[in-house]
Amino acid sequence: MGALLTPRGWWALIGSGLIAAVGVPLANLLPAPGSALHLPDYMVPLLGKYACFAILALSLDLVWGYAGILSLGHGAFFALGGYCMGMHLMRQIGPRGVYGHPVLPDFMVFLNWKELPWYWQGFDQFWFAALMAMLVPGALALAFGYFAFRSRVTGVYLSIITQALTFALLLAFFRNDMGFGGNNGLTDFKDILGFPVQARATRLGLFVASVAALGASFLICRLVVASKLGRVLLAIRDAESRVRFLGYSVTNAKLFAFVLSATMAGVAGALYVPQVGIINPSEFSPANSIEIAIWVAVGGRGTLIGAVAGAGLVNGAKSWLTGVAPELWLFALGALFVVVTLFLPRGIVGLAARWKAREP
Amino acid sequence: MIVMFRFLACLWFLLAAPAFADPLADLIPKLGRGGFADKAEVAAELGALGDGRAIAALRALADGKLVTRADGSVAIAEPAGEGVKLAHPLTGADLGTSAADTVERIRINNRLRAAIAAALGALQIFSPNPEERLAAAREAAKAPTPELALALDKALAAETVPAVRAALRSAQAAVQLSVGTIEQRIRAVEALSAATDPQVRNLLRQVAQAAEAPAELRAAAETALRSIERRLQLAGLAEILFQGVSLGSVLLLAAIGLAITFGVMGVINMAHGEMIMIGAYTAFVVQEIFRAYLPPDAVDLYLPAAVPAAFLAAALVGIALERGVIRFLYGRALETLLATWGISLMLQQAVRSVFGAPNKEVANPAWMTGGFEPVGGFFVAYNRLAIVVFCFLVLGAIALILRRTAFGLHVRAVTQNRDMAKAMGIPVARIDALTFGLGSGIAGMAGVALSQIGNVSPNLGQIYIVDSFMVVVFGGVGSLLGTLAGAMTLGVINKLLEPVAGAVLGKIVVLAAIIVFIQRRPRGLFAPRGRAAEG
Numbered sequence: 001m002g003a004l005l006t007p008r009g010w011w012a013l014i015g016s017g018l019i020a021a022v023g024v025p026l027a028n029l030l031p032a033p034g035s036a037l038h039l040p041d042y043m044v045p046l047l048g049k050y051a052c053f054a055i056l057a058l059s060l061d062l063v064w065g066y067a068g069i070l071s072l073g074h075g076a077f078f079a080l081g082g083y084c085m086g087m088h089l090m091r092q093i094g095p096r097g098v099y100g101h102p103v104l105p106d107f108m109v110f111l112n113w114k115e116l117p118w119y120w121q122g123f124d125q126f127w128f129a130a131l132m133a134m135l136v137p138g139a140l141a142l143a144f145g146y147f148a149f150r151s152r153v154t155g156v157y158l159s160i161i162t163q164a165l166t167f168a169l170l171l172a173f174f175r176n177d178m179g180f181g182g183n184n185g186l187t188d189f190k191d192i193l194g195f196p197v198q199a200r201a202t203r204l205g206l207f208v209a210s211v212a213a214l215g216a217s218f219l220i221c222r223l224v225v226a227s228k229l230g231r232v233l234l235a236i237r238d239a240e241s242r243v244r245f246l247g248y249s250v251t252n253a254k255l256f257a258f259v260l261s262a263t264m265a266g267v268a269g270a271l272y273v274p275q276v277g278i279i280n281p282s283e284f285s286p287a288n289s290i291e292i293a294i295w296v297a298v299g300g301r302g303t304l305i306g307a308v309a310g311a312g313l314v315n316g317a318k319s320w321l322t323g324v325a326p327e328l329w330l331f332a333l334g335a336l337f338v339v340v341t342l343f344l345p346r347g348i349v350g351l352a353a354r355w356k357a358r359e360p
Numbered sequence: 361m362i363v364m365f366r367f368l369a370c371l372w373f374l375l376a377a378p379a380f381a382d383p384l385a386d387l388i389p390k391l392g393r394g395g396f397a398d399k400a401e402v403a404a405e406l407g408a409l410g411d412g413r414a415i416a417a418l419r420a421l422a423d424g425k426l427v428t429r430a431d432g433s434v435a436i437a438e439p440a441g442e443g444v445k446l447a448h449p450l451t452g453a454d455l456g457t458s459a460a461d462t463v464e465r466i467r468i469n470n471r472l473r474a475a476i477a478a479a480l481g482a483l484q485i486f487s488p489n490p491e492e493r494l495a496a497a498r499e500a501a502k503a504p505t506p507e508l509a510l511a512l513d514k515a516l517a518a519e520t521v522p523a524v525r526a527a528l529r530s531a532q533a534a535v536q537l538s539v540g541t542i543e544q545r546i547r548a549v550e551a552l553s554a555a556t557d558p559q560v561r562n563l564l565r566q567v568a569q570a571a572e573a574p575a576e577l578r579a580a581a582e583t584a585l586r587s588i589e590r591r592l593q594l595a596g597l598a599e600i601l602f603q604g605v606s607l608g609s610v611l612l613l614a615a616i617g618l619a620i621t622f623g624v625m626g627v628i629n630m631a632h633g634e635m636i637m638i639g640a641y642t643a644f645v646v647q648e649i650f651r652a653y654l655p656p657d658a659v660d661l662y663l664p665a666a667v668p669a670a671f672l673a674a675a676l677v678g679i680a681l682e683r684g685v686i687r688f689l690y691g692r693a694l695e696t697l698l699a700t701w702g703i704s705l706m707l708q709q710a711v712r713s714v715f716g717a718p719n720k721e722v723a724n725p726a727w728m729t730g731g732f733e734p735v736g737g738f739f740v741a742y743n744r745l746a747i748v749v750f751c752f753l754v755l756g757a758i759a760l761i762l763r764r765t766a767f768g769l770h771v772r773a774v775t776q777n778r779d780m781a782k783a784m785g786i787p788v789a790r791i792d793a794l795t796f797g798l799g800s801g802i803a804g805m806a807g808v809a810l811s812q813i814g815n816v817s818p819n820l821g822q823i824y825i826v827d828s829f830m831v832v833v834f835g836g837v838g839s840l841l842g843t844l845a846g847a848m849t850l851g852v853i854n855k856l857l858e859p860v861a862g863a864v865l866g867k868i869v870v871l872a873a874i875i876v877f878i879q880r881r882p883r884g885l886f887a888p889r890g891r892a893a894e895g
Contacts, residue, residue, distance in 0.1 A: 070694045144875075151879040156628045156693045160829045161875050167826050168871035171864050286826065290630075290701050297698060330709035337702020341695040342688055 004222050013215065020051075020211045025204045044203045045275040050315050051210035052275070055217045055268035057295040057311035058304060059261040062221050064293065065302030066230065067257045068154075068237030073162030074265050075289035076169050077137035079279065081266025083173075084136055086186035086279040087120060088129030089197070093190050106188070107181045117179045126193060133270035134263045141262030142255065149251045149258070154240065163286045170284035185280025192274050203275065210271045214308070217264050221304050224260065233257055234302075294333070297340045300347025310347065384411050388449050391421060392428035392466050399468070400475035407479025408510060412486030414479075417449040422476045427463035437463055482508055485515040485531075490524055497527035501563075504535040522733055533560045537567055546580045553584030561588050595738040600855050606744040608851025609751035610813070612844060613806035614824045615831035616758060617799035619843040622832055624775045624795045627686055628697045631704035632828065633821025634711075635800040638677055639670035639807020640816040641711060644720045646670075660725035663808070670804040677707075678800025682793050704821065712818040719815035728812065747809045754805060759840055761798075771795055830874050836884025846884070850874075 005013065024047060027039040056078050063069040090105040099109040103116055122128045144165060148158060176182035195202040224230050232253050235243045244250045273279045282288070291314075299310025314336070321329045344351060387409070390402045403421075406414045420426040420436040426449065427437045435455055437444040444463060446455035468476070484496030493515075500508050512532045519525045536548035549567065552560055567573055568581035618632045643666040650662040681703060689696045724743050731741035762768035770791045773781040782788045810820065827850070835846025850870060857866030 064694075070697070147876070147879045151882055153878055153882045156626075156697060157833060157878065157882060159694065159697060160628070160833055161878050163826065164830060164871045164875055168868045168875075171868050171871075175864055287822075290698070293698055294702075327709065327713060330705045334702040334704070334706035334709070337705070338685060338699050341692075341699040341702075342685065345692075345695070 004219070004226055013218070017211060017215045020047075021208045024207060028200070028204065041200060041203075044200075044207050046319065048203070048207035048210045048275045049272060050312050051207070051214045052268045052272040053292075053295065053315050054308040054311040055210075055214050055271075056265050056292055057299070057307035058214075058217050058221055059264035059268070060292050061296045061299075061301055061304055061307035062224065062264075063254075063257050063261045064296060065304075065307070066225055066237060067233040067254055068240070069254060069258065070159045070293065071162045071258075071261075072159045072286060072289045072293070073164075073166035074261070074292050075286075076162075076166035076284055077141060077262040077265035078269040078272070079169070079173075079281075079283035080137045080140065081133040081269030082273040082279040082283060083180060083186070083269075084123070084129050084133035084266070085270035085273045086189075087123040087180075088126060089189040089192060089274060090186050091120070091124040092192065093188065096190055097188070105181070105186070107184065108179070111176060113179075120179065130270065133266045137266035137269075138259050138263040141259045145255045145258040146251075149254045163289065166284050166289050167286050170281055170286075173281035173284060181280070183281065185278060186273075187278040187280075189274065189277055197274050197277065206271065206275050210275070213267055213271055217267070218304060218308065220260070220264070224257070225304065229253060229256065291333070294337050294340065296347075298336060298344075298347055300344075300349030300351075303347070303349040306347050306349035309349070313348075383409060384414055384450060388414070388417055389432065389434055391417065391426065392432070392434045396469050396472045399466075400472045403472065403475040403479045407482040412483060412488065413450050415483050415487060416452060418476050418480050418483065420449070421466060421468060422473060422480070424465060424468070426466045428466060429458075429463050434466070435463070437465075478505075482511045485511060485528065486518075490521045493519070493521070493524045494527050497524060497531045501527065501531035501534040504531065504538045506535065506539040509535050509539075522730075526733075530560055530563060533563050537563060542574055542577060545577055549577065549580040549584050553587045561585065561592065564588065599738045600859070601852060602738070602740060602744070604852030604855035605848060606748055606851070607855060608848040609748045610806075610810065611824075611827055611831050611851055612847035613747070613751050613754065613809055614803065615828040615835075615843055615847055616755065616840070617802040617806070618828050619832045619835070619840070620758070620771075620802070621796055621799040623839070624771055625686075625690070625792055626693055627690075628693060628700070628829075629681075629686075629796075629799070630697055630701040630825070631681065631707060631821075632700075632800075632803055633823075633825035634704045634707040635674040635678060635803035635821070636807040636810060636824060637711060637816075637818065637821040638674045638707070639804030640722070640811040640820055641715060641720070641807070642666060642670040642673045642804065643808045643811040644715075644722050644816050647722055660727065663725050663728075663812075666808050667805055670808045671801040672804075674804025674807070675797040675801030678803075679793050679797040681800070682796035686796070687789065687792065708818045708821070715818070717818060719817045722811035722816055724812055743812045747813065750805075750809055754802060755840065755844065758798075758802070762840070767791075767794065830871070833878060833884060834874055839884075842884055 024039060024044065027037055028041065028044055031038040033040075056074065059077075060071065060074050063071055093105065095102045097106040097109070099106055101109045104113060108116070123132070144162075148161065153161065172178055173180055173185075174183055180186065189197050191197055192202065192206075195205070197203075225233075232243065232248050235248075236250055236253060240250060269279075269283075295311040295314045296307045297310070298314055299306030299308065301307070314333075317332065318329060321332055340347065346353075384406070387402055387406055391399055393399075403418065406418060416436065417426060417434070425437055426434055427444070427446075428434055429446070434449055435446040436449055436452075437446055439445075439460075440457055443457045443459045445457045446463070447453065448455055481496060481499060485493050485500065487493050487496065497515075500512065508531070512528060512535060516525065516528045516532065519528055533548075533552050536551070537545060539545075549564065552564060564581045564585050568578050568585055570578070573581075614633075614636055617635065618629060621627055621629050621632075643663075646666040646669050647659070647662045650659045650665070654661075681700070685699055685703065686696055689699060728743045728746050731739055731745075733739050760768075762771060770781070770786045773784070773786055774788055774791050774795075778788060781791075807820070810816075810824070814820075831843060831846045831850055834850060835842030835844070853873075854866055854870055857869055860866070861869060
């Protein structure tokens with residue numbers, strides 16, 4: 001097993017983690033509003049959102065960059081994790097809803113439901129919701145991946161059926177009788193772990209938690225990639241049949257990566273929901289899932305750090321451009337897809353590596 | 361001289377004959393004579409006559425606007441200044457104005473008023489206005505009387521509007537069911553058991569459930585109901601199958617192009633949906649041009665013009681796409697997928713910028729609106745039928761191109777073995793570009809077809825893209841037969857599930873079924889065999 005990180009890598013990781021986890025709260029809290037160093041309040045959940053997207057990009061990079069599985073349904077795992085957390089937050093509202101029902105969320109009262117469906121039981125406990133946010137996406141990935149990898153569905157076929165998966169879930173969650181709030185999704189959250197979700201301190205806490213989760217996810221991915229399993233995954237990406245003939249279980253290796261990746265996506269979703277304050281079925285839309293792929297591609301797939309950088313860059317550009325010239329955003333995103341695949345097959349990390357190689 | 365006179369008399373007779381033969385012209389003046397009872401009789405006769413021309417006179421009578429003139433003839437009077445304006449009771453022709461005291465208003469009482477209302481009710485079904493006929497037929501079905509029977513028969517013989525025909529038929533059934541002896545009514549029930557009209561079924565159900573009806577009548581109604589139910593079920597099944605085939609044709613049109621490009625180049629074109637959208641917008645533009653520059657009666661011709669225009673527009677965009685982007689990505693299927701997705705985003709946004717985000721409406725030509733009902737409960741819309749026909753024409757044309765032309769031979773060769781085809785001197789790059797153009801062009805024509813059954817919007821392509829992929833993946837890549845089978849299966853299954861599970865749940869079930877199916881047959885229903893399968 002190779003080293004997890006080089007010493008310089010460790011320093012970089014800890015340094016950037018500290019800057020994010022300590023610097024951002026300080027910049028938000030200490031300087032007076034209006035000063036150049038002050039970080040406005042709205043930026044905190046925005047940066048927290050980017051951290052969640054970065055975890056999501058990492059999870060896709062693990063399966064796409066290393067195992068060659070281009071999942072176009074990773075948004076589904078993200079959204080499922082988000083729904084688990086959303087259900088917990090809905091239960092936390094308690095009798096403070098518009099209809100004041102002690103147990104039922106507003107939309108259920110509105111739909112004339114008399115009691116909580118069985119799958120909503122237990123979500124009043126935070127630990128249960130947090131567990132489910134990992135277990136549900138993981139279980140779905142396990143079932144889906146088991147059948148898909150066992151029958152050797154690969155390449156574009158796999159991409160298409162993962163897209164079908166998220167599309168089917170999109171349609172399902174739009175239905176009111178599913179019991180997940182239908183079109184409107186889950187929203188109007190009041191507090192998390194006893195802290196009001198809108199409060200500045202809670203938001204800073206959630207941001208720090210997201211950054212910590214990002215760091216942990218990065219290390220876990222590194223751990224997998226640097227292990228022997230990581231080598232097998234790379235080999236599968238490059239010559240699947242050969243790996244199979246050498247006696248490795250391609251199905252199991254892929255399945256491990258896929259389930260781990262889905263679990264990470266679920267965690268990202270669970271952290272995302274309290275920061276944006278809503279989860280609705282549009283998170284399942286196939287377009288969202290494809291967008292994750294471009295974050296990874298921009299950063300450089302198969303590099304982990306590239307996925308993080310790509311998620312930050314693309315989403316930063318999105319926030320900026322949709323504010324300045326919303327009609328240009330789709331052109332820019334579309335062009336990004338084309339330019340990156342045509343001219344930057346290894347992303348900005350590959351570009352940086354090429355520059356570095358030229359220097360001496 | 362006498363001969364001459366006889367001849368003239370004959371001529372006179374011939375010319376005047378229609379006037380004498382018209383009982384209406386005889387009856388109308390009678391409204392002005394005799395007591396209330398006589399007039400009521402005349403009104404009833406007018407009602408039984410079943411001639412819509414009497415409506416105006418009867419209405420005028422009910423409103424107190426029918427007058428007798430000094431010469432004993434009747435006319436419809438409208439107050440005009442000092443005097444009244446007179447009109448002919450049958451033709452409505454202007455008879456000039458006269459002083460108010462030269463005419464006498466025909467008086468009516470309540471009994472006569474009731475008779476007029478009944479007669480009008482019977483006559484409304486002959487009104488020139490289809491809305492009025494429909495309302496009258498529905499009214500008749502609610503309050504059936506024996507006098508209506510003849511009028512209904514007559515109206516039915518002349519009626520052409522399907523909705524009114526259906527209403528008339530059920531009114532007729534209601535009359536037959538409600539009057540006469542028990543035996544007659546049972547016979548009527550038996551006769552009705554041959555019908556497939558849902559409204560007749562409702563009538564029979566009322567009879568079967570009516571507590572006051574005799575037992576044998578109710579039993580007969582039950583039997584008739586059962587046979588109607590069975591036939592209606594069959595008609596419903598036929599309708600579902602037709603809808604399924606219609607949906608399948610739409611899917612097929614959307615997916616053929618995708619199947620061709622995927623089969624030949626192994627390329628997933630995520631911008632395929634946008635080729636459909638471009639076709640639909642081309643139809644819109646062609647329609648607007650026709651509306652702006654051609655006389656109104658030629659506007660309907662926009663559709664035949666839009667089909668080749670859409671083919672060209674989408675094919676050109678497709679070729680540009682292949683030459684500009686895709687050819688650099690051969691062998692990297694996943695990257696192609698992402699790049700074409702980016703192009704689809706840009707095309708959507710471009711169309712949104714040019715045409716605006718709101719839906720555009722493309723009107724059906726007159727010959728494609730409406731539909732017909734081969735059996736009761738089974739409605740065939742012309743636009744759906746046209747799409748089914750169009751779809752099979754396109755499929756046939758493509759099969760011919762692929763099987764019978766040099767270009768088709770080259771396409772098949774490249775599909776089977778790209779390197780070998782290249783070695784044999786086939787211009788692979790040109791075939792790629794042309795195939796991509798062909799596939800995109802077909803998508804453009806699909807867009808014209810889709811513009812006929814729905815709105816045209818920038819995300820039109822997105823609606824169909826996932827379904828198209830499902831068809832291709834389900835049917836098997838690069839096989840027209842597989843695409844046909846896949847599209848029709850998915851269309852029919854979707855429509856079969858819809859009544860059972862609802863549209864959305866049905867679609868989810870289909871998607872889940874495809875995901876499972878892919879596990880069993882990873883290369884689709886009609887997978888290529890042998891060497892071609894290994895690529």
